[in-house]
Amino acid sequence: MAKTIQAIRGMHDVLPEQTPLWQAVEATIREVLSAYGYSEIRLPIVEKTELFKRSIGEVTDIVEKEMYTFDDRNGESLTLRPEGTAGCLRASLEHGLLPNQSHRLWYYGPMYRHERPQKGRYRQFIQLGVETYGMPGPEIDAELLLIMERLWQKLGLRAHVRLELNSLGTLAERAVYREQLVTYFETHSQQLDDDSKRRLHTNPLRILDSKNPALTEVIANAPVLFDYLGEDSKAHFTAVTDLLTHLGIAYQINPRLVRGLDYYSKTVFEWVTEQLGAQGTVCAGGRYDGLIEQLSGKTGHAIGFAMGMERLLALLENQNTLALAKPVQVYLVRVGEQAQRPGLYFAERLRDAIPHLKLQVNMEGGSFKSQFKKADKSGADYAIIVGDDEVAQGVISIKSLRDEQGQRALTDAEAIRFFQQLYL
Structure with missing residues (x-):
């Protein structure tokens, strides 16, 4: 008897009894994004490996350990996309959507990372990405948060998520802060775990994001990035928080909220939940002006967010807040x-x-x-x-x-x- 072929580990099927929930959420997402004037862009699943090495960086876990990379028949190195931001920006540059223009775009589809599968984390996962270009002011930062606020409300999940905010300032401001951070962690090197020691001289800001409870006190006493920001960065962040307060959107400032990539600047944010255990981040985003310059050599402005659909669906299944249409009437x-x-x-x-x-x-x-x-x-x-x-x-x-x-x-x-x- 022939052996039954099964799905690849970490890549799962969505069965007919599960698809009504997916379809309902997808329809709600389209409705909300359309209400704010965002246009869908559809991107290839495969990109040149160079795109991710240049955007994400060669010395990162994603590029070094997690990407599905292969040589095609012409000997060109290709990669299944591990995230959507780089591909969306590549398409916008290639087709003349930048510079000196503003765009509001969104995309939806599978991403691929070769990591240890666990609940809420898969090797093929579905992601919603929302990207905006050409708008430097704090209003667009607030608009992205308004979009998610409205989506949570429509899905009946607002009470189960919270918004955390921080500012990363500019690259120059972070460089000064980084020196202080390295000096501080070097004086506490005996308390650092192996992962943090590895990051100390390559990506020290990511130590602040460690989930190791043994590092809680060391991290809590570390220098705070906001103290090293210039007046422009502080004013931008204050304008964002003032807008949110005026619009009635609850938030918490998290001074330890960081991103591991240098092209991020100023506003960063996460929507987190206590309902999914360790995989508590449902949506994350931030301003990434530096990536435009990194890929095109020209200055520009960009901010966006990404949301993992599997985690969102798991949260909806836990709360059972969404009424589903009958598949047959x-x-x-x-x-x-x-x-x-x-x-x-x-x-x-x-x-x-x-x-x-x-x-x-x-x-x-x-x-x-x-x-x-x-x-x-x-x-x-x-x-x-x-x-x-x-x-x-x-x-x-x-x-x-x-x-x-x-x-x-x-x-x-x-x-x-x-x-x-x-x-x-």
């Missing part, structure tokens, strides 16, 4: 040889009359009793019965599956009007 039962084609014909007439109606026709055959069981199991509100008797009498029988209403016999036209009153 009406189920058509056909019983008898003379009823087969008339049943199909009537189903098409009904779909013409009510384009959005979710109508499923039984195609497996079987007894009236077995078909009615399938109608009930489908979750439909009503069953339409087309049997030899109905065909002979020129009627359609309708039976409610969710209450004790009796079965009624209607002409084709009456049956169509009946369902139009319910579903149009």
Whole structure:
């Protein structure tokens, strides 16, 4: 007997009983982004490896350990995208969307990282990305947070997430801070774990993001980046927080919130939850003006965020806050040889009359009793019965599956009007 082939570890299927929740969330995301004037951009899953080495950096865990990289038949090094920001900016530069223009873009799709799979972290994961270009002021920072605030409200999750903010200032300001941070951690090197020691001279800001409880006190007493910011960076951050306060959006300032890449500047933020254990960050973003210069050699302004869909779906499943549409509203039962084609014909007439109606026709055959069981199991509100008797009498029988209403016999036209009153 042939061995059953299974999905690759860390890459999972979304089964039919799970997809209604995904579809409902995706529809809500589209609705909210459309309300703010954001346009969808669709990007390749595969990019040149050089793009990620230049944007993310060669001395990072993502590039060194996590990327799915291979040589194609022409000997060119290609990579399955580990994140979307670099590809979105590459496309914007390639197609002339920058510079001296402003754009609000979003994308959605799979990303790939070869890391140890665990709950909320997969090797193939679905991500929403929202990117904006050409707007330097604090208002666009606030708008991105408004978008997420509105999305949380629509999904019924606002009470289960909190917004954390920080400012990373400029690269020059961080360079001064970095020296102070290295000096501080060197004096406490005996208390650092191996991961932090490795980062000390390559990426010391990431030590502040350590989840090791043994480092809590050392990190708490470390120098604070905000103390090293210039007046412009402080004014930008104050303007963002003032806007949020005026708009009634609750937030917490987290001075230890950082990013591991040098191209980030000024505002950074995360939406976090206590409901998912260690994988508590559901959405993260920030201003990355430096990446435009890094990839194009020209100055520019950019800020965006990314949200992992699997974590969002896990949070929704925990809270059960989203009402889902029925996958089937009406189920058509056909019983008898003379009823087969008339049943199909009537189903098409009904779909013409009510384009959005979710109508499923039984195609497996079987007894009236077995078909009615399938109608009930489908979750439909009503069953339409087309049997030899109905065909002979020129009627359609309708039976409610969710209450004790009796079965009624209607002409084709009456049956169509009946369902139009319910579903149009």
